[in-house]
Amino acid sequence: MFSAGSVVLYTGNGKFTISIDDTLDYVENQAKYTSDNLKNVSNYLDTAKTVAVNSVFLPSEIQQAIDSIDKMIKSASTTLNDATSNNSKRIQTAVDNIGLSLIIIAAIMLLLAFLGFVFSIFGCSCCVYSLVIFGWIMVTVTFVLCGVFLILHVAVGDTCVAMNEWAQHPAYKTALDDILPCLDNTTAQETKRVAEAVTSQLATVVNSVIANVTNIDFPPEAAPLYFNQSGPLMPYLCNPYNGADLTERKCEDGEVEMSIATEEWKKYVCEVSASGICITTGRLTPAIYSQMTSAIDVTYGLYRYSPFLLSLGDCSFVRDTFTGIHKNNCPGLRLYTRWVYIGLVLVSVALMLSLIFWIIYARERRHRIYTKKMPAAF
Structure with missing residues (x-):
């Protein structure tokens, strides 16, 4: 025994x-x-x-909201790690x-x-x-x-x-x-709201440059807006949220989804001279295309985290655990x-x-x- x-x-x-x-x-x-x-x-x-994008930044109120929520996110992250670790x-x-x-x-x-x-x-x-x-x-x-x-x-x-x-x-x-x-539910909801607002605003910034700069054939005297834009018009970026209330919206005809936007817009990039003027057919200079790519990376990154932010709000990540x-x-x-x-x-x-x-x-x-x-x- x-x-x-x-x-x-x-x-x-x-x-x-x-x-x-x-x-x-x-x-x-x-x-x-x-x-x-x-x-x-x-x-x-x-x-x-x-x-x-072409010297257009996010609105100042959005940038202030980012500064405010950033402190809340870091505090929540530290609290979560400390509580679990201890x-x-x-x-x-x-x-x-x-x-x-x-x-x-x-x-x-x-x-x-x-x-x-x-x-x-x-x-x-x-x-x-x-x-x-x-x-x-x-x-x-x-x-x-x-x-x-x-x-x-x-x-x-x-x-x-x-x-x-x-x-x-x-x-x-x-x-x-x-x-x-x-x-904290307040932190989760505010983070989700700010992330969606930034996503929507960045898409708006990109589309405003497409509408007011790249898709217009300016005369040479309209510099710096003129860089010899020519050829087929660029498609607009699909904004996943309605600007007024940030509700989800579907892409319309003629809009390109964020996941394929950079590949699609690459077709509209022209070759430029030393002065930055297009010498081949195109609607985008390499510099503007690079700026749009950076904006898309941030926009699509935040959009992909939307389900995660939603799970924070209803605490489903703890429920799953x-x-x-x-x-x-x-x-x-x-x-x-x-x-x-x-x-x-x-x-x-x-x-x-x-x-x-x-x-x-x-x-x-x-x-x-x-x-x-x-x-x-x-």
Whole structure:
């Protein structure tokens, strides 16, 4: 029984530690993924302030909104990383301490079992009784640990159930925020609004240059607007949002989608002279095309992060994380805490039975020795 209990205890503890590590890594990776995406959005917004197409920049109010939201994004990212990291460290430290305690106790019990067997064989009664006293202390400690792991087993199960219930019905400000907090709803909504506004405004800037510069055949005296534009007219960029309320809109005929705009506009680039005048047919100089490409990179980058920003608003990234933990990690955590608990019970019972056996054996051996020393009756 002692051997079986030790195997169950050691295996369960090892697998429980691995499961905890995997769970914590998963949570930290999710937090890092969210934080990195927030930083990417912040970088795109910072770049948008410097983007200019033919000397046309974003409106000043949009640039002020970017400065304001940038501070909120950095604060939210730091809070998310710190909360997740600190919680993971606390759990990891507790699990490491429990695991070390289990290993030490299992080693001591194995040593006690071996010494008790040796002392019993060689008839060292005093040693056996001393060992019994220490053994009962270890049995008590082990039973206490059984209770601790039973509580841990119940706590793991309750946490898993709470995660599943939270994923089904998200709530604000719960104990689960220590594991992976939701982003502040105000920050999430404002970030999404500013990102959509910047996307729409950059598309407007690009289209205004197309409408007022590249698609007009200016006379030479209209410099600097004139650079000998000629040939077919350029298609406009598809603005994914309505300018008034930032609701989504569909592309109209004659508009080019952001994902293929740079390739499409490359057809309208002309070769230029040393003075920057087109010497071949085209609507774009390489310099203006490069500026439009930079604007498209920022616009399309922010647009692609729109679903991510939406997930921040309704906290679906936390919901997905908790659902993943409940589905993939919770079954193992529940199973292996049960293994450790069963292993501790088996080891405790085995040592307790050994102690009883040592006492009986030692008393019987002493009784035989005493009987042999008595004089024979006539």
